[in-house]
Amino acid sequence: MNSGQRFRGRAGRRFITTLLLLAGMTGAASAQYTPAAWPATFVDYRDSTGNYIQDISDQNPSYTDIIFSASTPSSVMVAYDGTTAFFRLQLADNAWRSNGSWAPYAWVVALSGPTGQGEPIGFVSVSGSGSSLDVEVKDQTTTDRIYTYAKTNPNPAAVRSVPAGLSGYYYLDFQVPMAAMTARIGIDGSTPLRLFYGTSASGGTINKDFMTGGSVNFLGLGTTNFNGIMHGSITVNPVELTSFSAYRKNGAVALRWNTATELNNFGFEVQRTEDGNSWRMIGFVAGAGTVYSPRAYEFEDRSLPTSGYLRYRLRQVDRDGSSEYSPVVEVRTDAQTAPGISGMFPSPARAMTTVSYSLESAGTAVLTLHDLTGRQLRTLSEEYSAAAGSHSSVVDVSGLTTGIYLLQLRSEGDMQVIPMQVHN
Numbered sequence: 001m002n003s004g005q006r007f008r009g010r011a012g013r014r015f016i017t018t019l020l021l022l023a024g025m026t027g028a029a030s031a032q033y034t035p036a037a038w039p040a041t042f043v044d045y046r047d048s049t050g051n052y053i054q055d056i057s058d059q060n061p062s063y064t065d066i067i068f069s070a071s072t073p074s075s076v077m078v079a080y081d082g083t084t085a086f087f088r089l090q091l092a093d094n095a096w097r098s099n100g101s102w103a104p105y106a107w108v109v110a111l112s113g114p115t116g117q118g119e120p121i122g123f124v125s126v127s128g129s130g131s132s133l134d135v136e137v138k139d140q141t142t143t144d145r146i147y148t149y150a151k152t153n154p155n156p157a158a159v160r161s162v163p164a165g166l167s168g169y170y171y172l173d174f175q176v177p178m179a180a181m182t183a184r185i186g187i188d189g190s191t192p193l194r195l196f197y198g199t200s201a202s203g204g205t206i207n208k209d210f211m212t213g214g215s216v217n218f219l220g221l222g223t224t225n226f227n228g229i230m231h232g233s234i235t236v237n238p239v240e241l242t243s244f245s246a247y248r249k250n251g252a253v254a255l256r257w258n259t260a261t262e263l264n265n266f267g268f269e270v271q272r273t274e275d276g277n278s279w280r281m282i283g284f285v286a287g288a289g290t291v292y293s294p295r296a297y298e299f300e301d302r303s304l305p306t307s308g309y310l311r312y313r314l315r316q317v318d319r320d321g322s323s324e325y326s327p328v329v330e331v332r333t334d335a336q337t338a339p340g341i342s343g344m345f346p347s348p349a350r351a352m353t354t355v356s357y358s359l360e361s362a363g364t365a366v367l368t369l370h371d372l373t374g375r376q377l378r379t380l381s382e383e384y385s386a387a388a389g390s391h392s393s394v395v396d397v398s399g400l401t402t403g404i405y406l407l408q409l410r411s412e413g414d415m416q417v418i419p420m421q422v423h424n
Contacts, residue, residue: 033146033177035157036084042077043229045195047220053197062093063103064199067169076197078234080189080226082400086175087124089197094170095128096161101151102128106200107172111185114192114261114292116218122185126159126174129201133159135174137184144184146176178226188378189227190240190396192261192292194218223261227398238263239287239316239324242294243381246312246329248389252302253331255312259295262288269315270299276311287316304333327352329392340416341409342390348423351398355380355407358390363412367395369420370406377405386411397422 047053052074059065067090069075077088087109095103106127110120122139128151135147135158149156159174182188196218224234244257255270265287271279282303288295304310310333314326330345339360344353359365365386369377380395397405400422407420 033180035147036081036086036175036177038160038173038175039079039081039086041232042073042079042086042088043232043234044072044074045076045078045197045224046074046222046234048222050222053221057092059092059199061103061105063091063095063097063170064105065092066090066197066199067092073164076195078195078224078229080178080229082189082230082398083179084175084177085124085181085226086173087195087197089172090164091170091172094161095172096154100154102133102159104129107174108198108200110196110198110218111187112194112196112218112221114194114223116194116221116223120196120218122181122187124174124176124181125200126172127200135159135176137176137180139185142184144180146180189230189398190225190242190260192223192225192240194221194223196221230398238318238322239265241314241316241326243394244314244326244329245381245383245391245393246331247387247391248331248333249300249387251304252300253304253310253312253333254387255299255301255329257297257314257326259288259297261293262291262295264290264319266317266319268297269317270301271313271315272301273311274305274308279313281315289319306333308333327354327394329354329394330356331392332356332390339414341407341418344407344420348402348421349395349397350423351396353395353397354392355395356390356392357409359386359388359411360414361412362386362388365391365409365411367393368408368410369395369397370408370417372404372406374406380407 045053052070053076054068054070055066055075057065057068066075069090073090075090079086089107097103106125106129108123108125111122112120124137127134127136133149133151133156134145137144137146147158162171164171178189222234239262240260242258242260246253246255267287268285269281270283272282273279282301283299285297285299309330311328311330313328315323317323339358341357344355346353365383367380369380371377381393402423405420405422406417409416
């Protein structure tokens with residue numbers, strides 16, 4: 001979800017305060033990743049029909065063999081805490097060897113786009129095939145080493161081998177920060193993906209123990225995203241709304257929204273309320289049916305009252321008649337408010353939150369979220385042709401821990417930074 005906000009240097013105290021807040025933002029890119037706490041539970045990753053992924057016992061040495069499992073716990077699993085992705089393979093033997101070293105192999109998860117077609121878009125892996133034990137993220141050309149340990153280290157923070165209950169098998173778990181996957185592969189928690197687990201003698205592309213045949217074939221695998229995994233599901237929402245915003249434009253209110261994927265989407269009812277209670281449908285925009293690529297939509301409301309606040313929401317309707325409501329955006333129809341961020345609701349922010357702001361002139365508006373050290377955590381909204389006037393955007397703060405963050409609006413050389421309280 002997207003949004004943006006501002007700061008202007010005409011007020012001395014405001015200018016100094018903003019400089020102090022921004023001082024901690026320099027050099028953040030060089031910070032080291034810190035391994036996360038291991039999750040209590042993993043989610044079974046299944047095929048596209050909902051069945052447990054199965055793999056025949058066909059590999060030697062046994063610590064390279066992903067075991068056959070037709071029930072939970074399945075052969076391969078995954079977890080996500082909003083910041084870190086965790087991958088689990090159930091192996092026939094312990095990857096930590098009795099000779100006091102990690103096995104000289106790699107365990108790899110290849111990532112495909114939602115269609116399952118073409119080359120993988122990237123890989124994450126833990127590899128003991130070199131001189132060290134490395135957790136890596138790579139695209140088709142470049143590898144980023146995220147964590148590295150001595151191969152004789154039995155307890156590296158980002159890798160572990162633990163008994164799989166009383167089965168005699170072992171779980172090999174490894175973790176990768178979402179920020180590292182975003183930087184190298186370009187995905188985030190809402191990106192629809194298919195995951196293909198396997199082993200490798202070299203630490204590169206999977207070349208052993210294919211789950212679905214003799215080559216990397218994603219077509220039989222379930223489509224998922226990490227935000228869905230965080231809530232205990234491997235099923236992507238039928239329509240994944242990535243942004244929803246409203247702004248004043250030439251005496252009308254323009255609504256814009258975007259989707260990442262759509263499944264059996266009949267369309268969107270556009271609803272409005274003037275009193276915050278009674279909603280009525282003011283228009284309908286047809287959906288794209290089933291698509292796995294981003295779509296953009298627009299709607300204009302030209303029948304406006306002379307003053308007050310208007311709130312809008314979308315009712316997304318599937319072809320089977322089921323429906324789901326979007327978060328709410330708000331626009332003021334009377335006199336212009338002062339430039340900058342004017343409010344957010346709910347406050348404290350929860351999951352999907354609406355940020356309202358006003359722009360003095362047309363141009364770029366970018367909303368970003370930072371921690372209290374100034375490190376940028378995510379871009380909430382980017383508009384490169386934003387109109388002057390009042391705006392309202394739904395922003396995604398899901399996955400963030402409860403606490404205080406910094407919300408920054410940049411627009412046409414101006415900047416504003418205000419605190420945002422999140423309670424998830």
